[in-house]
Amino acid sequence: MKKITSFFTLLCCLLAISSCRYDNYDEPQSLLTGRVIYDGEPVCVRAGGAEFALYQDGYALHNSIPVYVNQDGTYSAVLFDGEYKLVRMGNAPWERPTNDTILIEVHGNTVQDIPVTPYFVIKNASFTKNGSKVTAKFTVKKVSEGAALEDVRIYLGETFITDNNTNRASLSLGSNITLDQEITAEIDIPESLASEDYFFARVGVKSGQASEYCFTQSTKIE
Numbered sequence: 217m218k219k220i221t222s223f224f225t226l227l228c229c230l231l232a233i234s235s236c237r238y239d240n241y242d243e244p245q246s247l248l249t250g251r252v253i254y255d256g257e258p259v260c261v262r263a264g265g266a267e268f269a270l271y272q273d274g275y276a277l278h279n280s281i282p283v284y285v286n287q288d289g290t291y292s293a294v295l296f297d298g299e300y301k302l303v304r305m306g307n308a309p310w311e312r313p314t315n316d317t318i319l320i321e322v323h324g325n326t327v328q329d330i331p332v333t334p335y336f337v338i339k340n341a342s343f344t345k346n347g348s349k350v351t352a353k354f355t356v357k358k359v360s361e362g363a364a365l366e367d368v369r370i371y372l373g374e375t376f377i378t379d380n381n382t383n384r385a386s387l388s389l390g391s392n393i394t395l396d397q398e399i400t401a402e403i404d405i406p407e408s409l410a411s412e413d414y415f416f417a418r419v420g421v422k423s424g425q426a427s428e429y430c431f432t433q434s435t436k437i438e
Contacts, residue, residue: 249292250328258289260431262379266308271301309430310334334430335363335423341432343417349402364424365391370403376434378416414438
C-alpha cells in the first residue's frame with residue numbers, strides 16, 4: 217500500500233513540474249502591423265471579411281496563424297520574433313497573385329504594408345446630408361483587366377463598422393454604371409437613423425471574381 221501511495225505521490229509531482237514548465241513558456245511580445253495598400257492607399261474591406269495566413273518554419277507545428285484585415289485596411293498580429301511567410305488568401309476583393317507569399321522578418325514592433333491589386337476601387341467619395349436623404353458622389357475605377365463589375369452599393373450604418381453585413385440601409389446601383397466618371401446617387405435615411413446625432417456612410421464595389429466588396433472608408437454624417 218505504501219508503494220502505491222509513493223508511486224502516486226511521485227506521479228503527481230512529475231505532473232506538477234511538467235505543468236509548471238508548460239505554463240512558464242514566454243508569451244509572444246512582438247507586434248506586426250501594417251496596411252493592405254494599392255497605389256499607396258489603404259484598401260478597405262468588410263471587417264473580418266479578408267484574411268492573410270502566417271507561417272513560421274522550424275517548429276513542430278506548422279499550422280497557419282490567421283490574420284484578419286480590419287475594415288479600414290489595417291491588420292495586426294502579436295508574434296514571436298522570427299521569419300514568417302505571409303500568404304495572401306483568395307476570395308478577397310483583390311487578385312491572388314501567382315507569387316502570393318511575402319517573407320517578413322519580425323523583430324520587436326514591425327511594420328509591413330501588404331500590396332494588393334483590387335478588382336475595382338472607389339475614388340473621391342463624398343457624402344452630404346440633405347433633409348431625409350444622403351447624397352453620395354464617387355468614381356468607380358477598374359484596376360484588374362479581367363474583372364467583371366457585379367454591384368455598386370451605398371450603405372448607411374449606426375457605427376463605424378458599416379458594411380454589407382452590418383448596416384441600417386443600403387441602395388444597390390447594380391452594374392450598369394459608367395466607369396471613371398463621377399456618379400451621384402441618393403439614399404433615403406431610415407427611421408432608425410433619422411433621430412440620431414450622427415451615423416456613417418460608405419460605398420462598396422463588388423466584382424464577379426470574389427464574394428467580398430471593396431469599400432471606401434466609413435464617413436461620419438452629422
